[in-house]
Amino acid sequence: MRVGMFLNYAGGFREVADEVTELEAAGVDLVAVPEAYSFDAVSQLGFLAARTSRMTLMSGILQLYTRTPTLTAMTAAGLDYVSDGRFELGIGASGPQVIEGFHGVKYDAPLGRTREIIDVCRMTWRREPVVHTGRHYRIPLPEGEGTGLGKPLKLINHPVRERIPITVASLGAKSVAQTAEIADGWLPMFFHPERARDVWGDALDAGLAKRAPELGPLDVFASPALAITDRADAAAAAIAAVKPNLALYVGGMGARGKNFYNDLIASYGYADEAANIQDLYLEGRREEAIAAVPDDLVRAISLIGSPAEVAERVAAFAAAGVTTLTVTPLARDSAERVALMGAFRRIVG
Numbered sequence: 001m002r003v004g005m006f007l008n009y010a011g012g013f014r015e016v017a018d019e020v021t022e023l024e025a026a027g028v029d030l031v032a033v034p035e036a037y038s039f040d041a042v043s044q045l046g047f048l049a050a051r052t053s054r055m056t057l058m059s060g061i062l063q064l065y066t067r068t069p070t071l072t073a074m075t076a077a078g079l080d081y082v083s084d085g086r087f088e089l090g091i092g093a094s095g096p097q098v099i100e101g102f103h104g105v106k107y108d109a110p111l112g113r114t115r116e117i118i119d120v121c122r123m124t125w126r127r128e129p130v131v132h133t134g135r136h137y138r139i140p141l142p143e144g145e146g147t148g149l150g151k152p153l154k155l156i157n158h159p160v161r162e163r164i165p166i167t168v169a170s171l172g173a174k175s176v177a178q179t180a181e182i183a184d185g186w187l188p189m190f191f192h193p194e195r196a197r198d199v200w201g202d203a204l205d206a207g208l209a210k211r212a213p214e215l216g217p218l219d220v221f222a223s224p225a226l227a228i229t230d231r232a233d234a235a236a237a238a239i240a241a242v243k244p245n246l247a248l249y250v251g252g253m254g255a256r257g258k259n260f261y262n263d264l265i266a267s268y269g270y271a272d273e274a275a276n277i278q279d280l281y282l283e284g285r286r287e288e289a290i291a292a293v294p295d296d297l298v299r300a301i302s303l304i305g306s307p308a309e310v311a312e313r314v315a316a317f318a319a320a321g322v323t324t325l326t327v328t329p330l331a332r333d334s335a336e337r338v339a340l341m342g343a344f345r346r347i348v349g
Contacts, residue, residue, distance in 0.1 A: 001314070001322070001324065001325060001348055001349075002029040002030055002056075002323065002324040002325070003028055003029050003030070003325060003327075003341070003344060003345050003348050004028065004029055004032060004056075004058070004221075004324055004326035004327070005028055005030070005032070005326060005327055005328070005329060005341060006031075006032050006034060006060060006223060006326055006327070006328050007020075007031055007032065007034070007044070013039075013043070013044055013047050015334070016044065017047055017048055017051040018051075018334070019334045019337065019338065020048055020051060020052060020055075021051055021052060022334075022338045023055070023337075023338055023341055024052050024053070024054055024055045026338055026341050026342035026345060027341075027342065027345035028055060028341050028345065029055060029056060029324075030055060030056040030057075030058055030088075030324065030326060031048065031055060031056075031057060031058070032058040032059070032060030032090060032326050033045050033048070033057070033058070033059060033060060034060050034061070035059065035061065035062055035063065036094075036098060037098055037102040041060075041062060042059070042062075042075055042079065045057050045079050045083075046078075046079060046082055049079065049082040049083035049086070049087075050082070052083075052086075054086075055086065056086050056087070056088055057079065057086055057087050057088070058088040058089075058090050058167065058326075059079075059087075059088075059089060059090045059091070060090045060187070061090040061091055061094070061167075061169045061187070062075075062089070062090065062091050062092075063091070063092060063093065063094035063098065063099065064092070064093050064094070064110060064113050064114060064117060065093075065099050065103065065105045065113075066099075066103050066105060068137070069116060069117045069120035069121065069124075069132070069139070070124055070130055070139065072089070072091070072117060072120075072121060073120060073121040073123075073124035073125060073155070074155065076089040076121065076125075076164050077124070077155065077159040077164070080159060080160045080161060080164050081157070081159065081160050085160040085161055087164060088165045088166075088167060088184075089121070089164055089165065089167070090166075090167045090168075090169065090185075090187060091114070091117065091118075091166065091167070091168055091169070092168060092169030092170065092187070093107075093113075093114070093169075095253060095254065095260070096254075097254070109136055110175070111174055111178060112134075112135055112136050113136050113137075114168060114170075114175070114178065114179075115182060116134040116135075116136055116137050117137075118166055118168075118182055118183065119132065119134075120132050120137065120139065121166065122162075122163070124154075124155050125155070125159050125161070125162045125163065125164060126162045127154045127155050127158065127159070128154055129152035129153060129154045130152060130153060130154065131152045139152075140153075165185060165219070166183050166184050167183060167184060167185030167186065167187050167219065167221065168183040168185070168186060168187065169187040169188070169189070170186065170187075170188065171188055171189065171260050171261075171263075171264055172260065173200070173203040174203070176188070176200050176203040176204060176207065177203040177204070177206045177207035178207060179207060179218075180203070180204045180206075180207025180208045180211060180218055181207040181208070181210045181211050182211075182215075183218070184215065184216075184218070185218065185219035185220070185221060185324070186204075186218055186219070186220050186221065187221040187326075188200070188221070188222070189249070189261065189264070190246070190261065190264060190265065190301050191221075191222035191224070191301060191317070191320075191322065192268050192297075192300050192301050193222075193300075193313075193317045193319065193320035193322070194300065194316065194320070195267075195268045195269065195300075196320050196321075197320065198267075199267045199268065204218075217323075219323050219324055220321045220322050220323050220324070221322070221323075221324045221325075221326055222317050222322045222324075222325055222326070223325075223326045223327065223328065224301055224302045224303045224313075224317075224325065224327055224328070225238070225241070225242045225298075225301075225302040225303065225304065225328045225329075225330055226302070226303045226310075226327040226328065226329045226341075226344055227241075227303070227305075227329075227330040228305070228306070228307055228310050228340060228343050228347070229304075229305070229306065230306045230307075235305055238330045239295055239298045239299065239302075239304060241330050242293075242298045242302055242304075242330075243290045243291075243293040243298060246293050246298065247277055247281060247286070247289045247290045247292070247293050248281075249261040250262050250265050250274055250277045250278060250281075250293070251277045251278045251281025251282065251289045252281045252282070255282075256278065256282070259278065262274045262277075262278050265297070268297070268300075270297055273292065273293075273294055273297070276292050277289045277292050277293060280292060303325075303327065304330075307343070307347055310344070310347055311347050314347060325348070327341075327344065329341055
């Protein structure tokens, strides 16, 4: 199982790079750089490529809407080049709050756009002339919709690899099925190992049944919070530290009836709790919403406890099909984070 870590998108580039070199020495296999409405992930990934030599660098995630499919392909090929073939392209739809609220772009057709973007990326990396006639993207631009001067072009440079791994962040049944069919990796959020099969099993089976053999096995990610401690008070503090982010997503990422994360937590068997968290959050009672997040839910989707307890949960994630654990370490500073990730590497083996 690969050991990875999500970086904090609010941190400084140089401070993060210094820490990542220590994480690489501690045995961390992968770091993922998020991109919300923060500094862009690409700048950080290029910076990190120059400071590392072994670990995989992943976008976690580049959202679909503000880069053209060919720009996404060019960016991935460039990052793969500067990292000597260590880049993985993580993509996803993000949500309407970011896409429409920050970028001013219509949030529509995430499923169809994902498939077309993946097709165009792989075509570009093979250095084929890019010709794509889809519902959402048409390359070159058809006659009558521009100057008429557009013609099929292929990437000038020779990519390090023509098959850069693509991981898709997805939650809904149709999206998960498509991911299992066409992507190299699947990145869900708030993965509950004991409930994942009930929620996503049929979708995964449907997608895998259509999967091309040359794609190989699907790399399944999970992104739990991590705290390794024998102290009950420290474990309780770690559980409390996870709750604000969980309450934000379950309660505040969308409106009633249009919140993917609320639907997910409800499907885990917490429908009443999810509804209560959302009501409190949308009413502005955020502290109450945070307090309403169940401890047992946090424990189920996290890696919190003694080394033996964390090892037991790692085994549960592995039994549920997870192949890459990209954790968020709960630590006070860089030194503590590096030590925590080193200890986790030893537990995973």
